[in-house]
Amino acid sequence: MNDKITNTSNRRRRSRKDTCEDDDNGCKESGIEATDKQEGKKVKALEEIITSFVLLEEQEKSDQEEWAKTHQEEKILVEANHKKKTRAMLDYYSKLQGCYDSVDQSDVLRKRKSRAAAAAAVVTAESENSNRKGGGGAAGEPRRRLWVKNRSTAWWDQCNGADFPEDEFRKAFRMGKETFDMICNELSSVVAKENTMLRDAVPVRQRVAVCIWRLATGEPLRLVSKRFGLGISTCHKLVLEVCSAIRTVLMPKYVQWPDEESLRRKVKDEFESISGISSVLGSMYTTHIPIVAPKISVAAYYNKRHTERNQKTSYSITVQGVVDSKGVFTDVCIGWPGSMADDQVLEKSALYQRATGGLLKGVWIVGSCGYPLMDWVLVPYTQQHLTWTQHAFNEKIGEIQRVAKDAFGRLKGRWCCLQKRTEVKLQDLPVVLGACCVLHNICEIRKEEMDPVLGFELIDDEMVPEIGLRSNHKYYSTSSQVIIYNP
Template identity: 30%
Template sequence: MVISRGRQERCMLLEGYNNSMSSILHFVPSLLTRTSRSCWMRVRSTDWWERVVMKEFSDTEWKDNFRMTRRSFENLCGLMEGVLSPQEVTVCAPIPLQMRTAIVLYKLASCVPCRCKPVWNAQINGEKVCLLLLQRVSSVIHKLIKEPTMEEACATARRFQQKFSMPQIMGALDGTHIPVLPPSDGYKDYVNRKGWPSFVLQAWVDDVYRFWNINCNMPGCAHDVNVLRQSTLFSQTHLLPKEPQDINCTSVRLFLLGHPAYPLMDWLIKGYTCSPRLTTEQESFNVYQSSARTTVEIAFGRLKSRWRVLLKRSDFHFTFTPHVIATCCALHNFCEGEKETVNPAWSEKAAGLERDLPQPGLRSYNKTECSGGQETRRTLTEYMGANFPLRRALF
């Protein structure tokens, strides 16, 4: 009897609670004020883009904002048609292909938030759209950056020899540091020897400042040797063009020029370590080698002058920064192929920004060198000393 009475009381309490809640929920809707949506989408004016940019911009204005003339811009849009073409949507009209391409170019060239300048008149959320578009653009990098064929490598070697006298050079290899906004966890891994966080861009460049191979995934604390060993270039050296040539009764294959931080190999030739014991021929070889290697330094300068995003800590997430770097290198190759010049004012601005974040110095590689590389360098030293004027370093 006691248990039954307790159950009855609990049931009565539960029923009363349910009745009271039902009454409250019945009156709540009448207490709330309903507001109707004023609009589903705000209409934005496209006059700035369609009339001013597309019809009235001069070539100078096109280059200042997008780093290329309108003719080159149209060619680039044709290349990006399969990647950036808008899809059909039901809510609002899609952003046209030309505007999408312009958003990417303007962001990379200026490194300012897309909302800061009305190139497209605030029609869109520029930052979010720019990130999405860059993700798509990065998928066509392989079309603009690819290793040369045997014919292209031989043609490059002939041009190098005409300009710098040294035979069998198919390019120069070097690295540069690109600023990044690093994560708080693991910050030290990105800090280089100058004290600022970066990614290392390693690039193989030809005599006309085009990139044939790049690697930009290593953090700033990495030594140049480690960057090289972690690159696809190092793991696939057996696929590089060889086309050996007989020089002083020695077979010399096509090779790249490197700086002192790299190891000496038969496909990567660097100069002799500076020492008072160097012979006149060895010192002269260093001068010729350094002169030819300036092509990669010029290429880096032109790259950063065009795409100022590479000179600042951009607002991109650090995991996406390598995609941005690779996209800039690909667009650089496109501009060089279109014969687009670099405005001296861009270079002056870039030089000023680089002074704020100076590049780390080189740390020489002093371990045992490859015997094949030593033989190739000795053969080239003898050939250059016997056939060309001996040169001395100015410092």
């Protein structure tokens, strides 16, 4: 009996044990299945994240390609508009020159007719005097000269005297007597005239003095006529003749680009000592000269910036100049209409042709923000939020740019005719402006001191270009220039 009870309890224990083992195995299997499900969810979530990253990269790449395509199309459109405007400006200029050429031809024909009439009158008068006997005075009395009005030359005779004070002479002509004599000697073979039966020729020194005094003071021809005892038309003619002679004879000698390696090295070293930036060959600036509203192509010469500043309609022509470290002009471009931006004037200059011909490789011409960044033109940073290094670089660029601005300030200070609207015709104005640049160089080279009273403060004439960047490579090389100079 006891054995039966014992066997029964043992069987019950074994059955319970088997049941617990089955339960443990079931729990283990369910835990493994739950773990597999969690890992599957993680893998799926990771795959979704990777897929989203791939889609974002593809979207960003497509956006960049679309932006690059749009930017390229806009760039092409801007360049096309720029070329179109430039072509239109050239057409305007050629049409203007054609009109002025026709006007000049008519003036030449009119002058020829007037000379022929004057010569006929002289011949008639001489024949009548020869036919008269005893009615015109004694035989030894000098013949009466025609077309001459008696005028006082006391002021010029005093200035031309050897005892005239040097300071007074310098104040009147912006240079010393030695420099004035040198200019007269250089121009004597070109401007000298012979005496005629109508009148005695104006001496060379008086011719040069009329021109220089007119340029220096900017006084109207009426006052020039009273100063020198000459007719108004004669003074006007003398100014143009002497200016043309200065531009023809003296400009090739005193306005020279530094082509020799020794001169280039000297200019580079001088600019590097000023700013710490290497390979700088010149400082460039463009100024505007006020003119009377032209009769042809008025819109081309309209100066919007001056009009807005002065609250008065203004017209001008441009003078672009490159100077060395001493403020001496090495290149000038004169006569383009005042509506053109600085970069447009640059593209029309001989300097630009020299650069496209590969003659400016390895050098910098420093300009203001009115010029575009190019392979050979170095300009300051113009964007906002500059780093301190970029601010320092702009300061160094400003020191070089100050050389050109000071040179133009002395140019306009010495030759006051550049400060106000002139009576000179538009087609003759480039000759007059070129003569002023040559005389400026002569005074600078010969160390002619300028009266501080004559100082002229330049008003900013910058015309911002439509395309401020012409070279991506040089944009990044400019950043390298930031660390080249030694502040």
